[in-house]
Ligand SMILES: Nc1ccn([C@@H]2O[C@H](COP(=O)(O)OP(=O)(O)OP(=O)(O)O)[C@@H](O)[C@H]2O)c(=O)n1
């Protein structure tokens with residue numbers, strides 16, 4: 001039984017961490033460290049204790065850092081393939097799919113997601129878009145057309161599912177050679193209801209160097225490494 005106790009049956013956290021981090025350019029991104037801990041270590045630590053097991057998909061030839069409370073499998077050539085392999089590596093009733101690249105995962109968000117899954121069997125964290133959006137003109141560089149942000153949400157992870165439901169959606173996507181960038185969309189494309197759960201700005205995905213700088217700063221705060229002088233945080 002999960003310590004969260006929202007769900008009947010067992011729950012597994014499945015962490016796709018087999019990416020090459022091309023846009024960051026520092027090698028396998030899950031192993032990049034912020035504040036002395038890898039993105040992977042931070043993502044696993046945020047889930048251990050809230051689920052019954054944690055499984056990580058790693059690049060071929062790589063191993064989990066010592067002390068990480070999870071087991072590892074070899075990931076696929078795409079995130080979609082890595083998740084499919086993770087789904088087949090567990091018999092849990094419910095699964096949480098969480099990018100290792102989103103290392104700052106508040107417990108409150110995990111609990112809210114776990115509570116949302118039973119209604120439809122599929123839920124994802126997401127944030128309402130707060131910026132003005134524009135579609136660039138041509139190859140980019142110039143303002144093209146305004147895109148209304150009304151009703152738009154930016155999808156984050158974790159995403160939570162009845163495992164059988166997501167297995168079926170992945171199988172259909174594979175049979176139809178449909179490539180997707182996330183998992184909830186695979187359920188929605190088949191007409192399944194997906195609950196949107198309020199995410200958190202701290203759940204940003206470390207994708208580029210700018211994100212890494214933000215992650216370094218947040219890691220200091222999260223790890224309580226800020227020096228406080230007269231009530232002010234000092235870097
Ligand atoms: N074949 C892959 C590709 C991606 N991922 C994982 O999926 C998450 C989101 O992917 P992304 O942020 O795009 O990571 P990368 O693919 O490593 O980045 P890039 O696209 O810049 O190469 C990451 O935790 C990444 O490790 C994975 O498990 N298997």
Ligand SMILES: C[C@](O)(CO)[C@H](O)COP(=O)(O)O
Pocket residue numbers: 079099154155156157181182183205
């Ligand atoms: C799954 C995801 O994090 C939801 O926003 C996103 O789609 C991953 O995209 P990436 O290009 O694989 O980083």
